[in-house]
Amino acid sequence: MSLWLPVLLAFLISALGGLYLLGAFRRRRPKEPPLDKGHIPWLGHALDFRSNSVEFLQKMQRKYGDIFTVLLGGYYFTFVMDPLSFRSIVKEARSAFDFVCFKKEVDERVFGYYHLENEQKIDEIVNKHLMGDGLVVMSQAIMKNMQNLMFYRAGTVEGQKEWQHDGLFHYCSNILFQAGYLSFFGNEAVKRMGSKEKVKEFDRVHSEELFSKFRKFNSLFPGLVYGTLPPKDKLEAERLKRLFWNMLSFKKTMQKDNSSRWIIDHHQFREEQGMAEYMADRYMLTLLWSSQGNTGPACFWLLLFLMKHPEAMKAVREEVEKVLKESNQDVKSGGPLINLTSDMLTKTPILDSAVEETLRLTAAPFLMRSITQDMDFKMADGREYTLRKGDRITIFPYIALQMDPEVHPEPHQFKYDRFLNPDGTKKADFYKNGKKVKDFTMPWGAGVSVCPGRFFAKNEIKQLVFHMLAYFDFELVNAEEDIPPIDQSRWGLGVIHPTHDTQFRYRLHF
Ligand code: HEM
Numbered sequence: 001m002s003l004w005l006p007v008l009l010a011f012l013i014s015a016l017g018g019l020y021l022l023g024a025f026r027r028r029r030p031k032e033p034p035l036d037k038g039h040i041p042w043l044g045h046a047l048d049f050r051s052n053s054v055e056f057l058q059k060m061q062r063k064y065g066d067i068f069t070v071l072l073g074g075y076y077f078t079f080v081m082d083p084l085s086f087r088s089i090v091k092e093a094r095s096a097f098d099f100v101c102f103k104k105e106v107d108e109r110v111f112g113y114y115h116l117e118n119e120q121k122i123d124e125i126v127n128k129h130l131m132g133d134g135l136v137v138m139s140q141a142i143m144k145n146m147q148n149l150m151f152y153r154a155g156t157v158e159g160q161k162e163w164q165h166d167g168l169f170h171y172c173s174n175i176l177f178q179a180g181y182l183s184f185f186g187n188e189a190v191k192r193m194g195s196k197e198k199v200k201e202f203d204r205v206h207s208e209e210l211f212s213k214f215r216k217f218n219s220l221f222p223g224l225v226y227g228t229l230p231p232k233d234k235l236e237a238e239r240l241k242r243l244f245w246n247m248l249s250f251k252k253t254m255q256k257d258n259s260s261r262w263i264i265d266h267h268q269f270r271e272e273q274g275m276a277e278y279m280a281d282r283y284m285l286t287l288l289w290s291s292q293g294n295t296g297p298a299c300f301w302l303l304l305f306l307m308k309h310p311e312a313m314k315a316v317r318e319e320v321e322k323v324l325k326e327s328n329q330d331v332k333s334g335g336p337l338i339n340l341t342s343d344m345l346t347k348t349p350i351l352d353s354a355v356e357e358t359l360r361l362t363a364a365p366f367l368m369r370s371i372t373q374d375m376d377f378k379m380a381d382g383r384e385y386t387l388r389k390g391d392r393i394t395i396f397p398y399i400a401l402q403m404d405p406e407v408h409p410e411p412h413q414f415k416y417d418r419f420l421n422p423d424g425t426k427k428a429d430f431y432k433n434g435k436k437v438k439d440f441t442m443p444w445g446a447g448v449s450v451c452p453g454r455f456f457a458k459n460e461i462k463q464l465v466f467h468m469l470a471y472f473d474f475e476l477v478n479a480e481e482d483i484p485p486i487d488q489s490r491w492g493l494g495v496i497h498p499t500h501d502t503q504f505r506y507r508l509h510f
Pocket of ligand 1: 103130287295298363365366445446450451452454456457494495
C-alpha cells in the first residue's frame with residue numbers, strides 16, 4: 001500500500017497537470033467575453049474552424065454576438081466581430097497587442113526563418129522602396145518584365161490572330177509571379193548572357209520553372225501554417241524551402257542586373273545586425289511569398305468578374321482608352337509598346353473601384369495579435385471586457401466588415417462602381433449603426449502589420465488589366481460557366497483561391 005500511494009499520487013498530479021495544460025480548468029472570469037472551449041480537450045473547435053472558418057465564425061457570432069473567445073489547438077482566440085471596434089485593436093500600443101511574437105512563430109514554422117533575439121524593426125527604412133519614387137522605379141521595372149512575358153506568350157507574329165488558351169488563374173498567377181520575381185530579384189546579367197534578347201529568353205524560362213515550384217509550395221502553404229502536413233508533404237515542403245533559399249540567396253541576387261533595393265536593403269540590414277548570411281537568405285522566401293502569394297489570385301478574380309459583368313468591362317475599357325488617348329499613345333501593329341506611367345495609373349478611378357470591390361469580395365486575412373498583459377478592452381458601443389494575457393485577439397474583416405450588408409448592401413454582388421461617388425470621385429463614406437466606418441475594407445491588414453506592398457500590388461494588378469484591355473481580345477471559353485466555388489482550406493491566409501481554374505482564351509487585337 002505504502003508503495004502504491006506515491007505512484008497513485010504522481011499519476012493523479014500528472015493527470016491533473018495534463019488536464020490543466022489541455023485547458024480543462026479554464027473558466028470564464030467576470031467581465032471576460034463569452035468562452036467556448038468545444039468538447040475536445042486542447043483541440044477545442046480546431047477541426048470545425050479548419051474545415052470552414054467562415055461558417056464556424058458565423059455560427060459563433062449568431063450564438064455569442066460580436067465578441068467571444070474560443071479554444072483552437074491549445075490557444076484561446078478572442079474574435080471581435082464589430083467593425084466599429086477594429087480601430088482600437090489595430091491602433092493599440094504594441095506593448096499590449098503584439099504582432100511580432102505571432103509573426104515569429106509563422107516565420108519559423110512556414111519559412112524556416114528564425115528572427116534575431118532583438119531583431120530591429122527595419123521595415124520603415126526598407127519599405128520606402130515600395131512608396132513614392134521607389135514605387136515609380138518598381139512599377140516601371142515590373143511593366144517591362146510583364147510586357148516581355150505577355151507578348152511572348154501571345155505569339156507576336158504579326159497578322160496571325162491565333163487564340164491562346166489557358167486557365168485564367170494559372171495565367172494571372174504565372175505572369176504576375178514571373179514579372180514580380182524578376183522585378184524584385186533581378187534579371188540575368190547581360191554581361192553573362194551576351195545580349196538583351198538572350199537575357200529576356202533566359203528570364204522567361206527560369207522564372208517559369210520557379211513559378212511551378214512556387215505553385216507547389218503555395219499548395220502546401222495552409223498545411224504549413226496550421227502544422228497539419230502529413231510526413232510526405234512535410235518532406236516536400238522542406239525540399240522546396242531549400243531550393244528557394246538557394247535560388248533567392250544574396251550571392252545570386254547580387255550577380256544579377258536590376259535587383260531591387262527593397263530586397264538588397266532587407267538583406268543588408270539583417271547582416272549588419274549580426275545575422276548569418278544563410279539565415280538572411282531564408283528571409284527572402286518570406287518576402288517572395290508576401291509579394292507573390294496574393295496578387296495573381298486577386299487579378300484572376302478581377303478579370304473573371306469583369307468578364308462576367310459586361311457593363312463593368314465596358315466602363316473599365318472606356319477608361320483605359322481615355323487614359324491612353326490623353327497620354328498621346330497608340331496601340332498599333334508594329335508600333336512601340338505603350339509606356340504605362342505611374343502618373344497614368346493615378347487617373348483610373350473606375351478601375352480603382354473595380355480593384356477595391358474585387359478585394360472586398362476575395363481578400364480574407366485573419367489579423368492576429370498576442371495579448372501581452374491582462375487588460376481592459378472597450379468596444380465601440382461602450383461595453384467593457386477584460387482580456388487575458390497569453391490569449392490572442394483576432395479580427396476577420398472579411399465577414400465582420402466586407403460582407404456586412406449594412407456597410408456594403410448586397411455584399412455578395414460584384415458592383416464595380418461601389419467605391420465611386422455619383423460624380424466619379426472615390427467614395428469613402430460607409431456607415432454602420434449610423435456611424436461612419438473609417439476602414440470600410442481591410443484587404444491589406446492594418447496598423448503595425450499593414451501590407452507595405454499595397455501600392456505596388458494595386459499598380460501591378462492595374463498594369464496587367466490595362467495591358468489586357470489595350471492589346472488583347474479575351475473571353476471565357478464557356479461563358480455560361482459559373483464562378484468557381486472557393487477553396488475553404490485557405491480562409492484567413494490572404495486572397496482566396498477557387499477550387500478549380502476557369503478556362504479562357506486571348507489573342508492580340510491586331
Ligand atoms: C493583392 C495583393 C496583396 C494583398 C491582399 C496583401 C495583403 C497583406 C496583408 C493582409 C498583410 C498583413 C498580414 C498580417 O497582418 O498578418 C500583408 C503583409 C505583408 N505584405 Fe502584402 N499583400 C499583397 C501584396 C503584396 C506585395 C505585392 C508585397 C511586396 C511588394 C507585399 C508585401 C508584404 C509584406 C512584406 C508583408 C509583411 C509585413 C509585416 O510582416 O509586417 N504584399 N499583406
